[in-house]
Amino acid sequence: KQEVTQIPAALSVPEGENLVLNCSFTDSAIYNLQWFRQDPGKGLTSLLLIQSSQREQTSGRLNASLDKSSGRSTLYIAASQPGDSATYLCAVGTDSWGKLQFGAGTQVVVTP
Amino acid sequence: GAGVSQSPSNKVTEKGKDVELRCDPISGHTALYWYRQSLGQGLEFLIYFQGNSAPDKSGLPSDRFSAERTGGSVSTLTIQRTQQEDSAVYLCASSLLGGGNTEAFFGQGTRLTVV
Numbered sequence: 001k002q003e004v005t006q007i008p009a010a011l012s013v014p015e016g017e018n019l020v021l022n023c024s025f026t027d028s029a030i031y032n033l034q035w036f037r038q039d040p041g042k043g044l045t046s047l048l049l050i051q052s053s054q055r056e057q058t059s060g061r062l063n064a065s066l067d068k069s070s071g072r073s074t075l076y077i078a079a080s081q082p083g084d085s086a087t088y089l090c091a092v093g094t095d096s097w098g099k100l101q102f103g104a105g106t107q108v109v110v111t112p
Numbered sequence: 113g114a115g116v117s118q119s120p121s122n123k124v125t126e127k128g129k130d131v132e133l134r135c136d137p138i139s140g141h142t143a144l145y146w147y148r149q150s151l152g153q154g155l156e157f158l159i160y161f162q163g164n165s166a167p168d169k170s171g172l173p174s175d176r177f178s179a180e181r182t183g184g185s186v187s188t189l190t191i192q193r194t195q196q197e198d199s200a201v202y203l204c205a206s207s208l209l210g211g212g213n214t215e216a217f218f219g220q221g222t223r224l225t226v227v
Contacts, residue, residue, distance in 0.1 A: 044218035102155040
């Protein structure tokens with residue numbers, strides 16, 4: 001059974017520092033990996049989708065890498081801002097139907 | 113619509129009552145998913161619809177839970193005889209094709225509280 005782990009569970013950084021969020025998964029046979037952001041009391045906002053054949057994806061200050069063989073993905077957020085404070089979730093696509101297995105998330109606080 | 117729409121946003125119900133949660137996916141999206149987010153449990157898959165195919169119900173926690181999707185668009189998740197452990201945020205997502213390489217977009221969720 002696929003298990004997805006996110007470390008650390010919580011992270012606090014001063015504004016301007018780069019953020020590094022880690023996601024690991026136990027079964028390398030994934031279809032894709034998606035990073036989401038969740039603000040308190042809100043739904044999930046999709047940040048990046050990395051297909052199984054890709055190594056990384058970039059969008060603005062965000063960059064996500066994928067290493068299937070080692071079962072790892074890393075989300076980098078450059079020059080963090082207080083508005084980046086949220087919970088970040090990674091999810092792996094476990095079958096051809098697009099079903100997602102989620103990690104527990106990393107709660108990020110960026111202090112001014 | 114512009115995004116996935118869920119209603120109601122909040123629902124408080126008495127134990128033993130039935131509830132219906134509604135999801136309106138992004139127009140044109142053929143795949144629709146329901147997930148549940150509970151304190152201490154994280155996000156768990158409940159059910160998946162893709163076009164006219166039989167749904168994948170493998171994540172439904174008990175036979176008190178059911179879902180349908182009418183006309184390939186709006187979906188309703190029904191919980192019968194609600195229990196306190198059903199209290200959670202129920203999230204709906206849709207994607208353009210389903211499958212492994214399509215991005216899932218989520219609604220704002222319905223927060224269900226069973227008292």
